[in-house]
Amino acid sequence: MTILTVENLTVCFPGRRGTINAIEDVSLSVSAGEILGMVGESGAGKSMTGAAIIGLIEPPGRIAKGEIRLEGERIDNLRPEAMRRLRGRRIGAIFQDPLTSLNPVLTVGEQLIETIQTHLRLPRSQARERAIDWLRRVGIPAPEARIDTYPHQYSGGMRQRVVIALALCAEPQLVIADEPTTALDVSVQAQIIALLRKLARETGVAVILVTHDMGVIAETADRVAVMYAGRIVEIGEVADVLTAPKHPYTSGLMASIPRIGERPETLPQIEGAMPRPHARPEGCAFAPRCPHRMEICTRERPEPRGTLTRSVACHLTEEVPA
Amino acid sequence: MLGFLIRRIIQSIFVMLAVALIAFMMFRFMGDPVNSLVAENATVEERDAVRERLGLDQPLWVQYGRFVARAATGDFGLSWRNARPVSTLLAERFPATAELVLVAAGLSLLLGIPLGILTALRPHSFSTQTLQFFSLIGISLPTFVTGILLILVFSVWLGWLPSFGRGTVVDIGWWSTGFLTLSGLKALVLPSVMLCLFQLTLIMRLVRAEMMEVLRTDYIKFARARGLTNRSIHFRHALKNTLIPVITIFGLQLGGLIAFAIVTETVFQWPGMGALFIQAVSFGDVPVMAAYLVLVSLIFVVINTTVDLLYAVLDPRLRVDGARAAH
Ligand SMILES: Nc1ncnc2c1ncn2[C@@H]1O[C@H](COP(=O)(O)OP(=O)(O)OP(=O)(O)O)[C@@H](O)[C@H]1O
Ligand SMILES: [Mg+2]
Numbered sequence: 001m002t003i004l005t006v007e008n009l010t011v012c013f014p015g016r017r018g019t020i021n022a023i024e025d026v027s028l029s030v031s032a033g034e035i036l037g038m039v040g041e042s043g044a045g046k047s048m049t050g051a052a053i054i055g056l057i058e059p060p061g062r063i064a065k066g067e068i069r070l071e072g073e074r075i076d077n078l079r080p081e082a083m084r085r086l087r088g089r090r091i092g093a094i095f096q097d098p099l100t101s102l103n104p105v106l107t108v109g110e111q112l113i114e115t116i117q118t119h120l121r122l123p124r125s126q127a128r129e130r131a132i133d134w135l136r137r138v139g140i141p142a143p144e145a146r147i148d149t150y151p152h153q154y155s156g157g158m159r160q161r162v163v164i165a166l167a168l169c170a171e172p173q174l175v176i177a178d179e180p181t182t183a184l185d186v187s188v189q190a191q192i193i194a195l196l197r198k199l200a201r202e203t204g205v206a207v208i209l210v211t212h213d214m215g216v217i218a219e220t221a222d223r224v225a226v227m228y229a230g231r232i233v234e235i236g237e238v239a240d241v242l243t244a245p246k247h248p249y250t251s252g253l254m255a256s257i258p259r260i261g262e263r264p265e266t267l268p269q270i271e272g273a274m275p276r277p278h279a280r281p282e283g284c285a286f287a288p289r290c291p292h293r294m295e296i297c298t299r300e301r302p303e304p305r306g307t308l309t310r311s312v313a314c315h316l317t318e319e320v321p322a
Numbered sequence: 323m324l325g326f327l328i329r330r331i332i333q334s335i336f337v338m339l340a341v342a343l344i345a346f347m348m349f350r351f352m353g354d355p356v357n358s359l360v361a362e363n364a365t366v367e368e369r370d371a372v373r374e375r376l377g378l379d380q381p382l383w384v385q386y387g388r389f390v391a392r393a394a395t396g397d398f399g400l401s402w403r404n405a406r407p408v409s410t411l412l413a414e415r416f417p418a419t420a421e422l423v424l425v426a427a428g429l430s431l432l433l434g435i436p437l438g439i440l441t442a443l444r445p446h447s448f449s450t451q452t453l454q455f456f457s458l459i460g461i462s463l464p465t466f467v468t469g470i471l472l473i474l475v476f477s478v479w480l481g482w483l484p485s486f487g488r489g490t491v492v493d494i495g496w497w498s499t500g501f502l503t504l505s506g507l508k509a510l511v512l513p514s515v516m517l518c519l520f521q522l523t524l525i526m527r528l529v530r531a532e533m534m535e536v537l538r539t540d541y542i543k544f545a546r547a548r549g550l551t552n553r554s555i556h557f558r559h560a561l562k563n564t565l566i567p568v569i570t571i572f573g574l575q576l577g578g579l580i581a582f583a584i585v586t587e588t589v590f591q592w593p594g595m596g597a598l599f600i601q602a603v604s605f606g607d608v609p610v611m612a613a614y615l616v617l618v619s620l621i622f623v624v625i626n627t628t629v630d631l632l633y634a635v636l637d638p639r640l641r642v643d644g645a646r647a648a649h
Contacts, residue, residue, distance in 0.1 A: 054547055088549030095547070100540035104639055105562045114558075115548045150638040166548060 002071075003173050003206040004053065005029045009066035009076075011045075011052050013277075020277040022048040022061065023230045027304065027311075030174065030206040035197065037221030037238065038210045039253065041274045044227040046210045050176040052076075053208075054091050055083040070174070089119040092167035092175040092205075097183040098159035102151035108135070108162050109147035112169055119170035134165040138195060157188035161195065168199060178210045193220050214253065218242055226250045229274055229285035236310035246312040249286050284315070292316055330630060334623045339390065341619040345612035346389045352608045398613035403605045408613045412595060417497045418488055419594030422586065423579045425510055426518035431572065434522045435565075438529025443556060445534065453526070460523035465582060469516040469589040476512060484509050486591035513590040517582060521575050528571055532564040539563075566637050573629030577622040 009026040012019050023045035030036045038046045051057050053068055055078070068076040070090060078086065087093075095101045103111060112131035116122060122130065128147070135143035138161040151159055160180060167175050177196060181189040197220050200207045209221060217224050217238060224242070225235040226249065234247040245251045252270040272289040281287060287297040296315050304311040356372050364372075373379050377388060392398070398408035441450040460468075477485035489505030491498040500506030536542060537560055545555050584596035591597070595614060602610035634640045 056543070056546060084549050084551070086549065087547055093544070093547035095540060095544055097540060101544045103541040103545065103559050103563070105566070105637060106559070107638075114550065114554065118548070118550055118554075152639045163544070166544070170549075 001032045002029050003032050004208075005067075005069040005072075006049070006053065007067045007069075009049070009052060009068065010064045011048055011057060011061055012064040013061045015060075017278055021064070021230055022277060023052070023227075025304075026066070026227075026230075026232050028225055028232060028235060030208060032173065032206055033200055033204045034223065035200055035207040035209055035221045037217040037224040038208060038227060039212065039214065039217060039224060040227030043274060043276070045230040046227055047178055048230075049227070050093070050178050050208065050210065053174075054087055054093050054176060056087075085119075088115060088167075088172065089170045090172050090174065092170075092172040094160075094163055094167045094175060094177040094180045096179040098156055098163050099183065101163050102159060102166075104151055107148050107150055108154070112147070112162075112166060115166055116169050131165075131169065134169045135162070137199070138162070138165045138168075139191075140165075156184055157191065160184060160188075160192050164192075164195065164199070168203065168205065171203065172205060174206045174208070176208045176210070179212070180209070181216070182212070189216075196220070214242070226253065229280055230277060231285065231313060232304065232311075233286065233314070234312045235304075236306075236312075240310065246317050247286075247314045248290050248292050248316070252289075284313075326634065327631070330627045334627060337623055338616070338620060341616055342390050342393055343386065345393075345615045346386050348612050348615075349608050352606060393613075393616055398616075399609045401602075401607055401610050403602070403607045403610070408609045411598060411610060412613055412617060413496060414498075415593060415595045415598045417499060418592060419580065419583050419587070419596060421500055422510065422513055422517060422592060422594060423576070423583055425514040426521065426579055427572075427576055429514060429518040430521035430525050430575075434525030435529050435568075438526045439533060439556070439561070439564075441526070442530045442533035442537065457523040457526055460519050461527070465516055465520060466585055466589055468519055469512075469586060472512045472516055473589075483512050485512070488593060513586050513592055516589065517579060517586045520582070521572075521579060524575065525568065525572065528568055529564060532567055533560060536560045536563045562636070566633065569632055569636065570629055573625050573632075576625050577618075580618055580621060 006026055006028050010024050011022045013022055026045070026049055028036065028049075038049070040046055048057070048061075052063055055075070057063070063076050066076070067074055070086070075083070075086060102108070109128065109131055112134065113124065113127045116127040116130055117124070120127070120130075132143045132147055135147060140146050140158060140161055146154075151162070154162060164180075167177075180196065181192050184192060193216055196207060196209070199205065209216070211217060221238050223236060224238050225232050226241070226247065227233070228249050234241060234245065234250045241250060242254065245254055249270070270289050275281065275285055275288070281298065283296070283298040283300055284290070284302055287293050290297065294315060300315070302313045302315045304313040305317060306312060356369050356376075356378065360369055360372055370379070377385060380388075396409045400406065401408050401411055437453060441453055444450050473485045476483045484505070487509060488500045489507075489509035490503040491500050491506055492502045493499075500510055542555060542560060545559050550559070583592075583594060584599060586592065587594045587596035588600055595617070598610065599614045601607070602614070
């Protein structure tokens with residue numbers, strides 16, 4: 001069952017140097033229980049896509065074009081109060097840094113119970129039980145005792161588990177995890193990813209997993225979207241995309257799989273750097289770096305070809321991929 | 323926590339001993355006190371007798387020890403000006419200053435915190451711009467100028483409020499309060515406004531800056547992403563984090579209020595300790611000056627210790643007991 005559909009989403013930021021598009025024409029979909037990986041260089045627009053879906057684009061940024069549908073209903077034009085009720089309840093978010101994601105002056109229990117009570121009409125005692133239950137589900141030992149302690153009394157990995165519990169405690173249908181392991185020790189990264197995968201299978205929550213780690217994508221995601229300069233250049237089943245990438249940028253990414261924990265600001269195997277939003281070339285944004293550049297590439301922007309579940313935006317790809 | 327408390331108390335004792343030393347030295351710098359105690363034509367024997375009676379013939383450190391011992395019991399000797407016990411003089415004046423400082427501190431908190439929050443939550447609104455503008459004036463005008471302006475407008479032109487004194491006071495035991503009569507309350511308005519203006523603007527600006535900082539943090543973004551209400555995000559999640567540093571500054575400023583009260587008391591002829599101190603300075607009344615110095619320092623030390631304790635209560639990261647990270 002499709003939970004989320006995004007169609008031709010464009011987010012723009014009016015600024016002094018004119019309006020820039022942080023993301024352009026982004027289309028994707030995620031189904032219940034599915035994990036959609038999202039990769040791309042820094043600044044490609046991964047976080048911005050997530051922010052748009054959850055309705056937290058920082059002003060003056062706004063959605064200029066496109067639609068976001070959650071279970072068929074449009075959510076991109078909701079009033080702020082309706083959107084607030086939806087956040088946490090139907091769409092959860094997990095951020096990168098567990099050390100700064102939790103409020104230092106409130107206990108873990110206070111933060112969980114408040115989140116639960118904001119969305120579900122439960123008396124405090126039941127909300128507390130639910131909070132303890134969630135701490136247990138994300139693997140916090142002795143949750144009955146730990147619930148009344150403060151975030152600083154947890155290690156980084158444990159805090160990220162708490163963050164996951166907070167994102168899932170009102171049982172949303174979709175959770176956006178923006179680089180949930182980047183700030184963690186290498187040794188706990190795998191545990192957190194495994195936990196996310198387990199919870200996705202158990203609860204049927206759809207997951208958008210943003211990461212720089214192709215290894216994580218290969219192991220965890222069902223499908224993957226590759227972003228470049230604000231656009232999705234390739235999207236499809238992980239097995240297809242990783243073994244038979246159709247876009248030259250994806251091929252380049254595959255060739256430069258970084259070691260775990262490394263954050264590739266630029267890709268050594270692909271010459272040059274990704275253009276900033278205000279300096280994108282007219283045709284394909286990847287053309288200046290593309291080893292297979294053709295004359296048409298600098299003239300005409302390739303539109304995504306294919307379906308919502310498998311598409312490529314490249315002039316090399318003539319036919320619709322299977 | 324107990325260890326922390328004990329450490330702070332020991333520290334405070336050392337601070338107070340140092341202050342007492344400075345107060346004690348004042349007596350030395352003011353010249354030979356015997357000169358002012360004996361007749362001008364006194365013989366050497368008479369002078370030595372006085373010196374002996376006052377213990378001034380003893381080594382300095384013995385004199386200092388005696389000074390500290392007597393100061394600890396609140397005994398600062400007799401005022402050189404009117405021969406009354408210094409402790410009595412201060413006790414008479416203390417309520418006036420305490421009430422003035424209390425009202426000023428209360429005003430600065432009760433107005434400064436809400437205004438700071440308001441201007442942080444609506445950073446671009448007209449009211450914020452206006453408040454920011456006036457707070458800039460409040461922070462840069464010398465307080466005696468604002469005091470004189472207040473008198474000019476509210477006493478001279480409008481005639482609403484008295485320009486000097488405490489009005490009618492009521493004695494409760496040794497404490498004389500102006501809170502219980504209308505004239506006492508009216509008399510408090512202008513001096514406390516003048517005294518609080520600087521702190522008020524400071525607290526407003528501080529709360530605003532802190533709050534805006536806190537609103538940019540990840541945990542506030544995460545709270546928004548969880549769909550918590552704006553009310554909870556602003557007043558539960560953000561405010562508590564905002565107020566922790568504000569408390570420290572406020573504590574330090576409270577001491578500053580007592581010090582600044584000297585100016586206010588002078589402008590409004592307020593019969594408090596500050597006015598007493600200014601009189602003492604002009605008459606060279608060293609015992610009163612020394613006692614004022616020690617008392618104000620004591621208040622500073624007590625406030626600072628309280629602030630540190632409060633800080634530890636509010637910020638769970640500083641509660642050392644049981645704070646073991648689980649790995
Ligand atoms: N507040 C803003 N104002 C203007 N432009 C912005 C703003 N926030 C982000 N952008 C632009 O949007 C684009 C996408 O940024 P985004 O944060 O989504 O990148 P990302 O793919 O998440 O990168 P990273 O891997 O570094 O997290 C960037 O080019 C960035 O410059
Ligand atoms: Mg990002």
